[in-house]
Structures are given as C-alpha cells and as structure tokens.
Amino acid sequence: MVEIKDLVFSYRRDGKPLFDGLSLKLESGNIYGLLGKNGAGKTTLLKVISGLLFKGKGEVTVLGKDPAGRSPGLLSKIFFLPEEFYLPPVRGIDYVRLYRPFYPAFKPELFESYARELEVDTTGRLGSLSYGQKKKFLIAFGLASGCSIVVLDEPTNGLDIPSKRQFRKLISGMIGESGEIGKDQIFIISTHQVRDLEHLIDPIIILDSGRIILNESLEELSKHFSMSIEKEEPETWKAGSGDVLYWEKVLGGYAVIRKGPSEGRELDIEVLFNALVSMTDRLEAENVIAGGAK
Amino acid sequence: MISKTSDKTGSKTGTKTSGKMSEILKANRIKALLERDIFLSTRSIVVTSITLGLLVIAITFVNNISINTGYSTLSTFATFFVFVGFAVTARSFSDMHSKERAYEWFMLPASILEKFLSKLLFTTVGWTLLFLAVYSISSLLGEVLGILAFGHRHPFFNPLHPDVWRVVLDYCIIQSVFLFGAAYFKRNNLVKTVLAVVLFFSVFAILLFLAGRFFFYGFFTDFVYHNGSGQYRFFFDWNTLPAGINRRLVDILRVVYTAVKFIYYALLAPFFWFFTYLRITGKEVRNGV
Numbered sequence: 301m302v303e304i305k306d307l308v309f310s311y312r313r314d315g316k317p318l319f320d321g322l323s324l325k326l327e328s329g330n331i332y333g334l335l336g337k338n339g340a341g342k343t344t345l346l347k348v349i350s351g352l353l354f355k356g357k358g359e360v361t362v363l364g365k366d367p368a369g370r371s372p373g374l375l376s377k378i379f380f381l382p383e384e385f386y387l388p389p390v391r392g393i394d395y396v397r398l399y400r401p402f403y404p405a406f407k408p409e410l411f412e413s414y415a416r417e418l419e420v421d422t423t424g425r426l427g428s429l430s431y432g433q434k435k436k437f438l439i440a441f442g443l444a445s446g447c448s449i450v451v452l453d454e455p456t457n458g459l460d461i462p463s464k465r466q467f468r469k470l471i472s473g474m475i476g477e478s479g480e481i482g483k484d485q486i487f488i489i490s491t492h493q494v495r496d497l498e499h500l501i502d503p504i505i506i507l508d509s510g511r512i513i514l515n516e517s518l519e520e521l522s523k524h525f526s527m528s529i530e531k532e533e534p535e536t537w538k539a540g541s542g543d544v545l546y547w548e549k550v551l552g553g554y555a556v557i558r559k560g561p562s563e564g565r566e567l568d569i570e571v572l573f574n575a576l577v578s579m580t581d582r583l584e585a586e587n588v589i590a591g592g593a594k
Numbered sequence: 595m596i597s598k599t600s601d602k603t604g605s606k607t608g609t610k611t612s613g614k615m616s617e618i619l620k621a622n623r624i625k626a627l628l629e630r631d632i633f634l635s636t637r638s639i640v641v642t643s644i645t646l647g648l649l650v651i652a653i654t655f656v657n658n659i660s661i662n663t664g665y666s667t668l669s670t671f672a673t674f675f676v677f678v679g680f681a682v683t684a685r686s687f688s689d690m691h692s693k694e695r696a697y698e699w700f701m702l703p704a705s706i707l708e709k710f711l712s713k714l715l716f717t718t719v720g721w722t723l724l725f726l727a728v729y730s731i732s733s734l735l736g737e738v739l740g741i742l743a744f745g746h747r748h749p750f751f752n753p754l755h756p757d758v759w760r761v762v763l764d765y766c767i768i769q770s771v772f773l774f775g776a777a778y779f780k781r782n783n784l785v786k787t788v789l790a791v792v793l794f795f796s797v798f799a800i801l802l803f804l805a806g807r808f809f810f811y812g813f814f815t816d817f818v819y820h821n822g823s824g825q826y827r828f829f830f831d832w833n834t835l836p837a838g839i840n841r842r843l844v845d846i847l848r849v850v851y852t853a854v855k856f857i858y859y860a861l862l863a864p865f866f867w868f869f870t871y872l873r874i875t876g877k878e879v880r881n882g883v
Contacts, residue, residue: 376703
C-alpha cells in the first residue's frame with residue numbers, strides 16, 4: 301500500500317539530505333507506530349507519504365500512485381492530521397457539510413458515533429473549542445472519512461488523560477475480531493508519547509537520523525529481545541559478549557533488554573526504543589538490527 | 595471496525611480516458627470547492643458588500659448636488675470593480691501560503707486544476723456578479739436619494755450596457771496578473787504585484803524609448819517645452835522622413851497594434867493562468883524549513 305524505495309530528500313538543494321536512500325514498505329491492516337527523536341524526520345516522512353513534500357530521488361508509491369501527483373482519487377483516501385492543524389471557524393455540522401463531498405466513503409453515522417465516543421460537540425462553533433476538542437473533532441472526521449491511509453502526527457499531544465483513553469479505546473474498537481483494522485487500511489501514527497499508544501501500535505518503525513533502523517511487529521521483536529525488571533545493576537554490554545543489550549534505571553530496579561526470545565514479560569516499547577536508538581551502531585555491528593534503510 | 599469502502603470518484607466507470615479526466619476535472623468537486631470558499635468567506639463578502647454599497651450610495655448622492663459635475667457612473671463602477679477586484683484576487687491563495695492552513699488546502703481531495711479553477715471562478719465570475727448586484731442596487735438608491743434631495747439625477751446605471759461588459763472583460767484579462775501574483779508571492783501580494791507590474795512597464799518603456807532613439811535618432815528634431823500643452827514633448831518631424839518611409843511606418847505600426855491587441859486579448863490571461871497553475875503544482879508544504 302505504501303512503498304518507498306531509495307528515497308532521497310533534502311530541504312535544501314545543496315544541503316545534506318535528511319533521507320539518503322530510505323526504503324520502507326507498509327502493508328495494509330496495520331497500525332504502524334512511527335517513533336524517533338526530535339528532528340529524526342518523522343513529520344517529513346509523513347509529509348512525503350501524503351504528497352505535501354516531493355521526493356528528491358527514489359520512488360514513493362501510495363496505493364499504487366505517486367503522492368506528489370496529488371490526484372483527487374488518492375487524496376480522498378488519505379487523511380492526514382498534523383501536529384499543528386487548522387479548523388475553520390465554522391460550526392461542526394457546517395464543517396461536515398462542506399468537507400464530506402470530498403470524501404466519497406464518508407459515513408455520517410460513524411462520524412456521529414466517534415464524536416459521541418470522544419465527547420466532542422459537533423453542533424457548536426469549532427473556533428470556540430479547546431485545542432484538544434478540535435483535535436478530537438478532526439480525529440472523528442478522519443476516522444469516519446473511510447480513508448485507506450490515516451496519518452496521525454502526534455495524535456495524543458494536547459489531549460487530556462480521559463481523552464487519551466477515549467482515543468485508544470476508539471482505535472482499539474476499530475480493530476476487528478481477527479486482530480486487524482480494516483484490511484484495506486493503514487494507520488501511521490507518529491508519536492513521542494509511546495506510553496499513550498502502547499498496546500495499540502504494532503508494528504513499530506524507528507526512524508533515527510533519517511534512517512529506518514527498525515520496522516518490525518512486536519511479535520517478531522519478542523523473538524529477538526526480552527525485557528525484565530531486575531534489582532541488581534546488570535553488567536554493561538560489550539560487543540560480542542553477554543546477552544544484556546541495554547539497561548536503564550527505573551522505579552524499583554533496572555529495566556533490562558536482553559538478546560533472545562521474550563518469555564512472559566511484554567516488551568516495553570519506550571525502553572526498547574531507548575535501547576535501539578542509543579546503541580544503533582553497536583547493534584548493527586552485532587547484526588542485532590538491520591543496518592541503514594530497511 | 596471500519597467498513598470497507600470502494601472508490602466512488604468515478605475512476606471505475608466509463609472509459610480509461612474519462613476515468614483519467616475525472617481525476618483531473620470534475621464539476622462536482624469544483625462546486626464543492628466553491629461552496630467551501632464562499633461559506634468560509636461569507637463574513638468578508640458581507641462586510642465588503644456593505645462597505646462598497648454605502649460608499650457608492652454616498653458618492654452617487656453627493657454627485658447629484660449638481661448635475662454638471664461631469665460624474666460618470668461607469669467610471670465609478672470601473673474604479674471600484676477593478677481595484678477592489680484586484681485586492682480580492684491578491685488574497686486568492688492565502689491558504690496555500692499559510693503555515694497553518696496549507697496542509698489542509700493541499701490535502702483537500704481535488705486536483706490542482708480544480709483548485710485553480712475554483713479560485714479563478716470565484717474572483718472573476720463570482721466577483722463580477724456580486725459587484726454588479728451591489729453596484730446596481732446602491733447606485734439606484736443613491737440616485738433615488740438624489741431625486742428626493744435635489745430633484746434631479748444622473749442616468750441610471752445599466753448593468754447590461756456594453757461598456758460595462760468591456761470593463762469586465764478588461765478586468766478578467768488584467769486580473770490574471772494579480773492571480774499569478776497571489777500564487778507567486780507569499781505575503782503582501784497586492785503591493786508586490788503592483789510593484790512588479792510597474793517595474794516591468796518602466797523597464798519596457800525605457801527599452802522602447804532607447805530603441806526608438808536608436809533607430810529613429812535623426813528624426814527626433816527637438817525635446818522642448820510645449821507652451822500649448824504645458825508639457826515637455828518630443829518633436830517627431832514626419833516631413834523629414836524619406837519618401838515612402840512615412841507610409842511604411844504607418845503599416846508597421848498597424849501590424850504592431852494588431853499584434854499587441856492579439857497578445858492582450860488572446861494570450862495574456864492564458865499565459866498567467868498557466869504559470870499560476872504551474873506555481874501551485876510545484877508548491878510544497880515546508881513550513882519555512
């Protein structure tokens with residue numbers, strides 16, 4: 301559904317490219333979690349996928365089309381909610397009336413249901429809503445638009461604790477009995493707030509300095525990594541020896557990531573992220589993770 | 595669970611060509627874009643209409659104090675129609691240049707051609723219909739007030755008069771330059787477009803003058819203060835031209851005039867429309883990066 305091959309992208313013609321040969325394949329029926337440090341290129345990647353930025357070199361196809369072509373057919377299947385968004389100062393019902401003609405698969409009854417679930421008033425003026433309420437309004441609209449590709453950049457930023465729970469519940473509710481979202485859909489959720497979206501995002505994509513250092517399902521990751529909370533400080537990892545890859549101090553001991561299959565305890569995505577990002581070069585050298593673009 | 599959906603945009607129906615065509619141009623989407631633009635601009639449209647209406651009523655009424663002021667309702671119409679129209683046009687692509695709104699405008703499922711056409715229709719057909727209605731009503735009110743106050747009036751404004759439509763045609767042609775300026779410049783579009791036009795014509799006039807001086811140097815007899823007109827003038831002595839040149843020059847000027855007319859009426863607007871379209875097509879949402 302989304303395929304990127306050898307993408308080269310730079311904000312300046314003569315500048316160092318942000319992406320230099322990045323490749324990525326996203327399959328339908330998944331909620332991808334796009335993780336990365338500030339400036340890693342998450343938003344830029346989402347913009348390239350959405351056709352808001354153009355590739356320098358390489359190939360980008362979304363539902364078989366080049367997003368830079370900005371064709372209405374493709375745009376009506378992509379819903380993009382950026383971190384800083386815009387809502388015109390109209391009433392919610394007017395927004396729906398004005399924008400739904402652009403989304404042929406939009407379902408008003410779904411929108412009402414999602415808005416109810418997120419506790420958003422759709423009759424009042426959108427300008428008078430808080431940031432979080434506005435965001436929830438757009439999330440409800442986007443989910444009801446029937447888009448095959450839903451791109452959410454930091455969706456839980458600015459949401460209060462109950463709203464984060466509502467958001468998780470809503471997305472979880474969209475996951476079918478088979479454990480997949482609509483088979484023709486992809487959710488790409490970029491976030492710094494990993495804990496907000498734990499148990500929701502899977503597979504995990506980690507972007508670091510313009511490179512994809514990981515694109516794996518949690519199931520696959522648990523075959524390679526295990527996590528435990530230990531009282532004693534583990535021995536520091538050395539290349540080629542021992543199974544401890546990473547540890548960090550947490551409340552009540554040390555969160556330790558080890559090489560080898562996970563038995564019992566679930567992987568903590570935030571700790572795993574810290575492990576992979578802080579030791580990318582060493583893990584690549586050990587062939588624990590794939591080097592460069594994947 | 596999200597229901598599975600199918601593409602209803604028309605690409606599945608008809609021939610491949612009509613499917614491709616519906617990807618680029620579809621009346622329903624232009625209609626939806628116009629509805630969105632008009633609805634989101636309702637407040638501006640109402641405020642502009644009331645302000646212009648009151649101004650026109652005041653100007654028409656004041657000019658009825660005396661019937662011999664040389665007041666021309668067509669000139670008033672043309673002045674407001676053209677200059678306010680340019681100002682409206684200059685803001686056409688403010689969504690595209692806005693850091694907050696650009697993503698929303700580009701992600702709206704319509705082709706770039708449809709987005710361009712909706713803006714063009716809004717600022718030409720939409721503006722013409724709106725202003726004709728506002729001007730017709732308010733100038734009529736001004737004249738009626740004039741009759742009541744002073745007992746006389748100017749001829750009523752006739753929106754169907756051919757001169758009115760000549761103004762509309764000229765507006766639609768020159769407006770294309772301002773539409774391009776709206777797409778090209780990020781901020782202060784109106785001022786920058788006017789400056790660019792003035793700069794272009796200044797350079798063009800200087801070059802034309804220099805070319806004239808170069809080719810017809812010998813025929814410029816003098817550059818003196820003309821008592822009759824109170825202006826400095828060049829004196830171009832036709833009598834000093836060699837025999838036959840006089841008539842040939844007139845023929846050349848006639849061809850030049852026809853060419854300029856052709857360029858103005860047939861090429862100028864499409865030229866700027868095309869480059870406006872290209873500008874929008876190549877625009878990315880970089881948010882200042």
